[in-house]
Amino acid sequence: MIYIGTVTGDYLDQHVNPQRTDFIFDAEEGRAIRRQVAASVRQFLGRYVDESLAFKKSITTDIIKKNPQYMYLFGEIDEFVAGLQPNSNNEEQIFIEMSQHRYRRQRKFNGVKREIEKAPEYSEAVAKKVEEYKAYIRDDKKGTLAEYVAKRKAVLDLLDTLRGFNDEGDGRQHLEDAVHQLICPMRVDSNELAIDDHNLWILDDRLAFFNFFASDKTIKSYSSSDSSREPDIAFFYDSCLAWRESERMSDTVILVEFKRPGLESYTDKNDPFLQLMEYVTLFKSGKTVRDRQGKVISNVGNSTAFHCYIVADLTAGLMKRLRGRFDPTPNNKGLFGYTRNPDTYSEVIPYDKLLLDAQARNAIFFDKLGLNG
Numbered sequence: 177m178i179y180i181g182t183v184t185g186d187y188l189d190q191h192v193n194p195q196r197t198d199f200i201f202d203a204e205e206g207r208a209i210r211r212q213v214a215a216s217v218r219q220f221l222g223r224y225v226d227e228s229l230a231f232k233k234s235i236t237t238d239i240i241k242k243n244p245q246y247m248y249l250f251g252e253i254d255e256f257v258a259g260l261q262p263n264s265n266n267e268e269q270i271f272i273e274m275s276q277h278r279y280r281r282q283r284k285f286n287g288v289k290r291e292i293e294k295a296p297e298y299s300e301a302v303a304k305k306v307e308e309y310k311a312y313i314r315d316d317k318k319g320t321l322a323e324y325v326a327k328r329k330a331v332l333d334l335l336d337t338l339r340g341f342n343d344e345g346d347g348r349q350h351l352e353d354a355v356h357q358l359i360c361p362m363r364v365d366s367n368e369l370a371i372d373d374h375n376l377w378i379l380d381d382r383l384a385f386f387n388f389f390a391s392d393k394t395i396k397s398y399s400s401s402d403s404s405r406e407p408d409i410a411f412f413y414d415s416c417l418a419w420r421e422s423e424r425m426s427d428t429v430i431l432v433e434f435k436r437p438g439l440e441s442y443t444d445k446n447d448p449f450l451q452l453m454e455y456v457t458l459f460k461s462g463k464t465v466r467d468r469q470g471k472v473i474s475n476v477g478n479s480t481a482f483h484c485y486i487v488a489d490l491t492a493g494l495m496k497r498l499r500g501r502f503d504p505t506p507n508n509k510g511l512f513g514y515t516r517n518p519d520t521y522s523e524v525i526p527y528d529k530l531l532l533d534a535q536a537r538n539a540i541f542f543d544k545l546g547l548n549g
Contacts, residue, residue, distance in 0.1 A: 235270050236249070247322055288305055335378065338437070355527075358378075359374070364390075365398065371384055379485065392406050399462040399464065399466075402462070410455070430483045431482065435488035439491060452486065505529075510525050
């Protein structure tokens with residue numbers, strides 16, 4: 177809707193140029209007249225303006241919910257909406273203005289930071305700037321964390337979608353690869369990835385902190401073994417950035433094997449338990465593990481523990497292969513067990529358990545952001 181109004185009056189008639197193309201009063205006087213006219217128009221069109229602002233506020237609120245890095249705007253949303261361009265009345269246009277607002281806000285507080293750093297002494301004025309900057313940091317980091325949590329929710333939703341696809345036809349291997357790729361890219365090692373390039377937290381939040389792991393790479397590419405077998409993912413605790421079990425070299429090796437969601441047909445060739453036991457044997461025979469530059473990552477020894485994870489649905493076909501090897505988990509959702517020769521601890525994690533466990537670990541964050549609705 178477009179409103180066209182006209183303003184008339186004796187004062188304007190007395191201050192127009194001979195050509196009647198412009199007014200001859202000074203700029204400040206002109207601004208004062210325009211402000212008064214705008215206030216009158218705002219009052220006259222109050223109902224329509226309020227409806228327009230409410231509509232824009234609704235769109236802005238929806239954008240913030242989808243993009244929580246803009247959460248700080250909730251505290252000033254009415255002011256922000258009132259300052260939007262008149263033609264900003266759809267999601268794309270408002271999002272562009274939100275991005276500009278955030279950029280300008282960041283630039284403003286970068287200036288505040290520089291003022292604090294250049295201050296010759298800590299005065300009352302500097303103290304106010306410090307408090308102002310701390311509030312900015314708090315809001316900005318809260319938004320960044322919220323954005324990260326929202327991305328986790330999106331990843332888990334995608335995992336749920338993938339496991340629900342029909343597994344018949346030519347797409348069977350593609351589905352298994354898609355799940356693997358979602359959790360961790362294939363045919364790479366951790367030297368080629370940043371922490372944001374994978375979603376290993378779906379399996380275990382601690383796995384994201386390992387300095388070296390290999391995904392779908394031949395064992396001989398990072399081990400002294402000459403085997404061309406390719407574990408889905410292999411982790412080495414010795415280079416864990418966040419935590420270790422003790423000061424022993426290579427306390428634990430973790431091996432993960434994915435199987436296509438809903439897979440029924442298992443043979444000795446694709447039996448995940450037999451595959452993992454073979455990998456353990458191969459690692460024990462090729463004891464030295466190196467990165468791409470040849471640096472020794474760990475040395476597998478007699479004290480090295482092997483933890484094996486099978487991520488697969490407990491179909492009748494898989495249960496037949498695993499019968500007698502494992503015990504049910506306390507919640508009866510998965511399986512676990514210990515084996516000898518080679519010595520390993522193993523878990524079988526169905527996709528529904530994988531998803532539910534990851535959702536449970538992140539539930540408090542999802543609830544705080546209203547992402548569970």
